[in-house]
Amino acid sequence: MRGSLTSFPGSLFSEFERLSRELDQRFEPWAGPANIRAVARGSFPALNVGLCPDSVDVYLFAPGLDPKSVDVSLEKQVLTVSGRREAGLPEAARAYLQERFDGEFRRTLTLNEDVDPERVEARYQDGVLHIRAHRREATKPRQIAVQ
Amino acid sequence: MQNTMQQNTPQATSPRPGEMPPDGTQMAKAANGNMSAETPRQDAQNRDAQRQNAQAQSRARDAVRPPVDVFESEQGITLRADLPGVPRDKLTVRVEGDTLTIEGEAVLDLPGQMEAVYAELRSPYYQRSFTLSSELDTSRIEAGLKDGVLTLTVPKHEAAKPRKIEIQAG
Numbered sequence: 001m002r003g004s005l006t007s008f009p010g011s012l013f014s015e016f017e018r019l020s021r022e023l024d025q026r027f028e029p030w031a032g033p034a035n036i037r038a039v040a041r042g043s044f045p046a047l048n049v050g051l052c053p054d055s056v057d058v059y060l061f062a063p064g065l066d067p068k069s070v071d072v073s074l075e076k077q078v079l080t081v082s083g084r085r086e087a088g089l090p091e092a093a094r095a096y097l098q099e100r101f102d103g104e105f106r107r108t109l110t111l112n113e114d115v116d117p118e119r120v121e122a123r124y125q126d127g128v129l130h131i132r133a134h135r136r137e138a139t140k141p142r143q144i145a146v147q
Numbered sequence: 148m149q150n151t152m153q154q155n156t157p158q159a160t161s162p163r164p165g166e167m168p169p170d171g172t173q174m175a176k177a178a179n180g181n182m183s184a185e186t187p188r189q190d191a192q193n194r195d196a197q198r199q200n201a202q203a204q205s206r207a208r209d210a211v212r213p214p215v216d217v218f219e220s221e222q223g224i225t226l227r228a229d230l231p232g233v234p235r236d237k238l239t240v241r242v243e244g245d246t247l248t249i250e251g252e253a254v255l256d257l258p259g260q261m262e263a264v265y266a267e268l269r270s271p272y273y274q275r276s277f278t279l280s281s282e283l284d285t286s287r288i289e290a291g292l293k294d295g296v297l298t299l300t301v302p303k304h305e306a307a308k309p310r311k312i313e314i315q316a317g
Contacts, residue, residue: 009258044230045270050261059255061231061268063295090229099214100229109265123256127231129293130256 037108044085044101045129056111056133063127064088064100070124072131074117078099081129082106152201210274213249216276221309223302224283230273231295240299242285248276249297 026138045062062070070083087102089095111133119134216227230238232253239250253271279285284304291298 012182047265048263049265050257051264052258052261055258057258057261063229063231065294085302089216090220093218093220093225093287095216095218097217098229100216101214102282121210124294126254127229127236128253128255142267146171 009069024055035110038108039109043107045107047107051112054135056115056135058109058111058131058133060107060131061127061131062105062129065124065127065129067124067129070129072122072129074111074115074118074120074133076116077111077113078108079111079133080106080108080133081131159173167189167191173253174190181215181287193263193289206272209270210250210272211270213251215275222229225303226298226299228273228275230292230297231268231297232271233273233295233297235292235293238297240288240290240297242279242288245279245285246276247279247285247288247299247301248274249299250274251297 018021020119034047037125040104045060047061048143050057050058050059056082058079063087064087065083065085070081071080074080082105085101086105087098087100090103112135114135115133116136120131124130187230187239200286209275213228213230215229230249230253232255233251234254237252237254239248241250251273251275255271279301282303283301285301287302289300
């Protein structure tokens with residue numbers, strides 16, 4: 001039964017799979033109230049955050065930036081990244097697709113309280129802006145021995 | 148259904164867009180049914196090809212469609228794609244017949260022991276395909292990658308460039 005239904009291109013099952021994937025993408029997996037500074041889905045640039053024992057790593061997927069024109073600031077655990085991305089479209093040409101973001105952007109997020117504002121590094125490579133904020137020593141997880 | 152499947156030719160290329168790739172379980176059953184005719188080496192090659200095929204399938208499923216700008220001038224078509232995180236050695240641009248496919252894998256500087264807290268981009272794989280028309284000269288495609296932006300220029304065949312046709316009087 002399965003063999004005959006899945007052997008056609010664009011079969012019924014692949015359509016369902018595609019639909020459920022799109023629905024998953026539409027409804028945030030992080031259910032509940034959104035961050036007050038959250039932006040619309042699919043905003044430029046996309047943002048990923050990872051947590052290490054000694055640092056918080058923020059990745060902004062922003063290709064085609066001039067690193068000097070990007071402003072990264074940290075004020076009381078609120079990290080703000082803003083700048084301008086030029087899509088570089090020529091004047092005298094017929095455009096068919098214009099999906100790439102062109103203009104000013106700003107992403108804001110709140111970092112953990114234990115982040116040390118004096119030890120924040122930012123690096124731009126291959127279109128990814130990687131911001132590393134080191135955490136203060138005192139709050140590293142410590143093992144407590146049970147007597 | 149299963150009897151019509153090719154048994155001895157493992158599919159090494161990734162499926163064309165729109166085409167249903169062969170079911171992995173069907174291929175395995177077909178291979179087992181013909182055990183006596185295959186050498187152990189062919190068997191291992193079949194398994195490798197199956198694994199590569201399964202990997203290619205799961206990558207294609209998880210891949211993100213990168214946003215793209217396409218514009219046309221008299222010289223030809225220019226395409227720009229956002230592929231953040233993709234270095235030159237992880238970018239593939241290929242033309243198969245009239246289909247242009249862009250594939251890339253993002254490489255991030257991830258320190259060890261990292262726990263993902265928030266992710267808007269969930270897959271490091273980018274993939275997008277386009278159908279090119281015949282007046283485009285695919286043998287002269289030029290590609291450049293800078294800061295995660297891929298720029299492709301596909302010129303038109305010399306003969307296909309727009310020419311003004313003189314109208315003779317009388």
